[in-house]
Amino acid sequence: MRTVQRTHSRDRALLRDAVAIAAAMIAVGASFGAITITYGLPVWVPVLMSTVVFAGGAQFLAVGLLAVGNPIAAVFAGLLLNARHLPFGLAVGTTMGTRWRDRIIGSHLMTDEVVAFTLAEPDPARRRRVYWLLGVTLFTSWNVGTLLGVLLGGATGDSEALGLDAAFPAGLIALILPSLRDRATRVVALTGAVIAVAGTPVLPAGLPVLCALLGLLTLFIPALRRPAHGQEPPLKDQEGEN
Amino acid sequence: MLIAAIVVLGVGTYTMRLGGVLLRERLEISAAVQRLLPMAASALLTALAATATLMAGSGFAGIARPAGVAVGALLAWRRAPFVIVVVVAAGTAALLRLAGVS
Numbered sequence: 001m002r003t004v005q006r007t008h009s010r011d012r013a014l015l016r017d018a019v020a021i022a023a024a025m026i027a028v029g030a031s032f033g034a035i036t037i038t039y040g041l042p043v044w045v046p047v048l049m050s051t052v053v054f055a056g057g058a059q060f061l062a063v064g065l066l067a068v069g070n071p072i073a074a075v076f077a078g079l080l081l082n083a084r085h086l087p088f089g090l091a092v093g094t095t096m097g098t099r100w101r102d103r104i105i106g107s108h109l110m111t112d113e114v115v116a117f118t119l120a121e122p123d124p125a126r127r128r129r130v131y132w133l134l135g136v137t138l139f140t141s142w143n144v145g146t147l148l149g150v151l152l153g154g155a156t157g158d159s160e161a162l163g164l165d166a167a168f169p170a171g172l173i174a175l176i177l178p179s180l181r182d183r184a185t186r187v188v189a190l191t192g193a194v195i196a197v198a199g200t201p202v203l204p205a206g207l208p209v210l211c212a213l214l215g216l217l218t219l220f221i222p223a224l225r226r227p228a229h230g231q232e233p234p235l236k237d238q239e240g241e242n
Numbered sequence: 243m244l245i246a247a248i249v250v251l252g253v254g255t256y257t258m259r260l261g262g263v264l265l266r267e268r269l270e271i272s273a274a275v276q277r278l279l280p281m282a283a284s285a286l287l288t289a290l291a292a293t294a295t296l297m298a299g300s301g302f303a304g305i306a307r308p309a310g311v312a313v314g315a316l317l318a319w320r321r322a323p324f325v326i327v328v329v330v331a332a333g334t335a336a337l338l339r340l341a342g343v344s
Contacts, residue, residue: 052252089262163335170314170331212289
């Protein structure tokens with residue numbers, strides 16, 4: 001009984017989180033739709049992009065380049081920005097399910113937020129549910145937002161005035177923090193973040209974040225790799241505090 | 243040309259999404275490497291959060307956004323619920339901008 005209750009309350013909390021992030025997705029999706037129209041691109045462009053590409057950062061970048069008549073740059077810049085989905089897919093693996101239908105549909109729903117929510121779920125048995133709930137919610141809200149932006153244009157308001165540009169990184173940080181309690185992960189991630197920020201002024205968009213993988217090299221520092229060769233499942237039994 | 247660019251970008255992105263998932267199944271991944279995968283994802287997500295917080299294009303993002311994220315991060319560190327973190331971060335940035343701080 002108690003487990004059932006706990007499952008219910010955790011589902012409610014998950015649903016509440018999903019609704020919060022969906023609201024933000026609708027607002028940012030609307031500004032994506034509105035901006036695309038302001039650029040003078042046809043109305044089907046943002047709608048098709050949000051369903052077929054479904055990756056916010058790459059979509060904003062690509063419409064900017066499409067608007068100035070540079071479709072080839074749009075494709076390359078967008079693909080570079082989205083290349084992080086390959087390591088994301090490796091990390092998430094078959095969390096979405098092992099049937100072909102699950103993998104084929106589930107892969108399309110993979111975004112930064114879905115991956116962050118899924119990996120933040122400590123109970124492996126619940127991860128699949130988290131992945132699908134977030135994936136479907138975000139896909140729906142992003143596309144609804146895009147449509148609203150196309151229909152309402154400038155009336156959808158400025159997502160920066162609402163502070164939404166601060167909401168997304170803050171949400172990601174909230175999801176990543178538990179994984180950073182593991183010392184090795186913390187060193188890898190923070191080193192990677194410093195490399196990415198330092199590289200942003202000089203590298204093309206997308207590459208700095210990929211360069212964060214260089215943070216994994218810190219694992220070669222002997223003091224940090226102590227538990228790496230243990231037989232038991234690692235991660236858990238390192239310094240639990242701080 | 244427009245439609246071709248969007249479809250190529252969509253198919254390419256999907257290929258990378260599905261590719262990672264299938265590779266994870268097909269490859270014989272040792273335990274040591276399996277331990278690296280969530281770390282790699284954490285590194286990418288942390289870098290994404292850091293660059294989205296601090297940078298706008300190739301320059302610095304100003305004050306309002308990093309300040310909002312910092313307040314949100316502090317709340318997250320104090321184990322505030324996700325919704326509170328997101329709403330307070332956005333609210334802080336929005337209020338700062340309303341007050342003329344960008």
